[in-house]
Amino acid sequence: ISSRDEKAFGMLVTRYLDQVHALARRVTGDDELARDAVQTAFIRLAERAALISHHLPLAAWLHHVVRCQAVDLVRAETRRRKREWQATLVFPPMDTSAPEPDWSALAPVVDELVDQLPTADRNLLLLRYYRNESHAVIAARLGLTEGVARKRAYRAVEKLRALLGKRGITTSAAALAGILPAHAAPAAPAFLATAVLQATQGIVPVSAPFLTALFITVNTSQKIALAGSLLLLVAATAYTYAPDPAATALAAAAASPGDAVVASGKAGQRSGFVRERLVRPAPGTPEERLERLRAIVSNEDAIQREADLIAYLDGLPPGLFGETVTALRDLQRVEFNGQPMALSAWMKVDHVAALEFCMDPSNSVDDRLLPEMLGDWAASDPEAALAWALQSSRAAALVQNILWGIAQASPEDLGKRIRELPDGEAKYLAFDHLTTQLAEDGDPGLLPRIVAGLSESQRAVLYGNLAIEMKDYPKAVDLLKQHPEGIPFSSPEGIVYMWSNIDYPTAIAAVAGLPAGELKKQAAAGLIHRMSERDIRQAEDLLEQYPDVLSPSTLSIVIENVGKSDPALALDLTPKISGEAERHEAIAGQLSSWLINDPAAAAGWLAAHPQPAAVTDRLPQSN
Numbered sequence: 001i002s003s004r005d006e007k008a009f010g011m012l013v014t015r016y017l018d019q020v021h022a023l024a025r026r027v028t029g030d031d032e033l034a035r036d037a038v039q040t041a042f043i044r045l046a047e048r049a050a051l052i053s054h055h056l057p058l059a060a061w062l063h064h065v066v067r068c069q070a071v072d073l074v075r076a077e078t079r080r081r082k083r084e085w086q087a088t089l090v091f092p093p094m095d096t097s098a099p100e101p102d103w104s105a106l107a108p109v110v111d112e113l114v115d116q117l118p119t120a121d122r123n124l125l126l127l128r129y130y131r132n133e134s135h136a137v138i139a140a141r142l143g144l145t146e147g148v149a150r151k152r153a154y155r156a157v158e159k160l161r162a163l164l165g166k167r168g169i170t171t172s173a174a175a176l177a178g179i180l181p182a183h184a185a186p187a188a189p190a191f192l193a194t195a196v197l198q199a200t201q202g203i204v205p206v207s208a209p210f211l212t213a214l215f216i217t218v219n220t221s222q223k224i225a226l227a228g229s230l231l232l233l234v235a236a237t238a239y240t241y242a243p244d245p246a247a248t249a250l251a252a253a254a255a256s257p258g259d260a261v262v263a264s265g266k267a268g269q270r271s272g273f274v275r276e277r278l279v280r281p282a283p284g285t286p287e288e289r290l291e292r293l294r295a296i297v298s299n300e301d302a303i304q305r306e307a308d309l310i311a312y313l314d315g316l317p318p319g320l321f322g323e324t325v326t327a328l329r330d331l332q333r334v335e336f337n338g339q340p341m342a343l344s345a346w347m348k349v350d351h352v353a354a355l356e357f358c359m360d361p362s363n364s365v366d367d368r369l370l371p372e373m374l375g376d377w378a379a380s381d382p383e384a385a386l387a388w389a390l391q392s393s394r395a396a397a398l399v400q401n402i403l404w405g406i407a408q409a410s411p412e413d414l415g416k417r418i419r420e421l422p423d424g425e426a427k428y429l430a431f432d433h434l435t436t437q438l439a440e441d442g443d444p445g446l447l448p449r450i451v452a453g454l455s456e457s458q459r460a461v462l463y464g465n466l467a468i469e470m471k472d473y474p475k476a477v478d479l480l481k482q483h484p485e486g487i488p489f490s491s492p493e494g495i496v497y498m499w500s501n502i503d504y505p506t507a508i509a510a511v512a513g514l515p516a517g518e519l520k521k522q523a524a525a526g527l528i529h530r531m532s533e534r535d536i537r538q539a540e541d542l543l544e545q546y547p548d549v550l551s552p553s554t555l556s557i558v559i560e561n562v563g564k565s566d567p568a569l570a571l572d573l574t575p576k577i578s579g580e581a582e583r584h585e586a587i588a589g590q591l592s593s594w595l596i597n598d599p600a601a602a603a604g605w606l607a608a609h610p611q612p613a614a615v616t617d618r619l620p621q622s623n
């Protein structure tokens with residue numbers, strides 16, 4: 001390294017880049033900050049390669065340096081970036097004894113909080129508890145198994161309960177499940193039905209599947225207002241739905257084989273059901289289709305705009321979805337983006353074609369859409385989704401999102417799916433992504449259910465990564481205290497370093513209260529490291545209290561930090577360096593800087609502490 005061979009250095013960067021970037025990403029939680037930390041760490045490597053001890057593995061040196069750089073970058077934004085850990089680490093039993101909450105307390109906030117739920121959870125909750133539909137009906141409608149629909153509905157009401165708790169409304173999932181169907185969508189006034197019928201007189205009714213899709217796309221307050229009136233409208237007009245025989249024949253003649261019916265399972269459609277799909281002929285020329293989409297997107301009536309787009313997508317020939325998604329990208333407005341709707345419809349027709357379209361950079365699809373699409377497929381057919389992803393050149397990134405979809409739909413099965421993966425990058429990075437998602441998910445029951453299906457080694461890695469990911473540092477330390485198997489895969493030193501930057505008195509008291517062992521040793525090292533930058537005397541006191549906790553790499557950084565303001569104290573620390581050559585090198589470095597900045601004081605120390613030639617030969621010679 002010290003020869004500054006550019007080719008050799010490039011090989012080192014290639015070899016260690018994934019490791020240090022993953023670490024920087026875990027510590028910062030931000031892509032840009034992670035990139036800055038990685039770049040700074042490699043610059044430091046280029047500048048100081050010759051000073052790295054031969055006894056210290058480069059992987060360990062880079063791990064420490066990039067973490068420190070990442071911590072420094074995060075430190076400037078600590079208060080802004082600090083977020084509460086959203087869930088407890090113990091799965092709460094479903095409390096059926098809790099009293100039913102007062103609906104008058106729920107009514108002002110429940111719809112706002114329902115809108116804050118992730119789309120999949122919101123849809124399940126509305127269908128199950130607002131529409132009071134059975135799990136079997138929901139499963140058939142959304143292309144899920146009944147068991148998955150039941151689990152996801154429970155998770156949705158649990159998330160709503162957690163959001164209500166933050167508003168000071170304490171209840172249980174069981175109580176919510178009982179009160180919502182009774183109060184969330186009461187019967188509309190009779191006069192409203194009359195008014196609606198008068199306003200819609202002469203309008204051709206839409207199909208029943210279309211009404212279902214429309215109900216899902218409007219927001220919660222609109223759902224409540226429209227639920228009764230739409231159903232009354234259907235009943236009053238004696239609506240029935242049957243495909244037009246002529247249109248069916250025309251579509252069958254125009255469509256390619258296999259377009260009329262999409263198979264189930266691994267052939268591309270969701271497992272557990274077969275969806276018959278009427279494929280309509282292409283709606284006009286490309287110019288006419290673009291003009292039609294332009295008219296839909298420009299409609300100022302949000303409900304009608306989404307309804308028209310659903311009607312356009314319903315039965316669209318498979319070969320036209322790519323064109324449609326591209327057109328909607330170009331026609332996108334601030335208040336409306338039709339791409340997600342089009343991609344969702346495409347996924348029901350051909351998973352692979354829709355996903356490959358999204359992965360092509362030239363198509364400029366929103367990066368946030370691909371993970372959602374993968375997760376949805378994984379929830380319904382995990383085997384097919386994983387098999388497809390593992391064949392891709394982007395397997396690592398795809399598998400991460402698919403595993404998170406499995407975690408949400410069937411968390412107990414996640415460990416089995418991970419164990420079935422071939423060893424390699426995809427399997428390794430899956431834990432990083434899983435940890436990030438768990439830290440952001442906010443579902444109190446998800447973590448213990450996932451852990452229940454993991455092997456001991458998987459649990460250790462997960463707990464370690466989760467501790468790094470937490471921004472609630474007291475809980476991170478407590479997690480490692482409860483699960484010490486995660487310590488080798490975490491960074492207690494870095495966690496306590498960040499904690500002491502925010503609340504030093506609490507951090508030092510917590511470290512003092514830890515039982516003797518590796519966690520306390522690394523946590524104390526974090527305190528000393530931080531105090532070496534902030535308060536030299538405090539660092540000195542900690543060094544006396546915890547004399548043998550610093551690793552070689554941390555010790556070298558502490559000596560460097562201390563030497564900036566107290567060279568004598570820094571030199572007093574050098575005997576702790578175990579290797580003779582490394583110790584002589586550190587002493588020479590500190591003395592050299594001191595002789596330049598304060599020659600008299602440095603000479604006095606040197607006279608009182610005679611050094612061997614291995615040190616003095618390296619010192620600058622006075623004129």
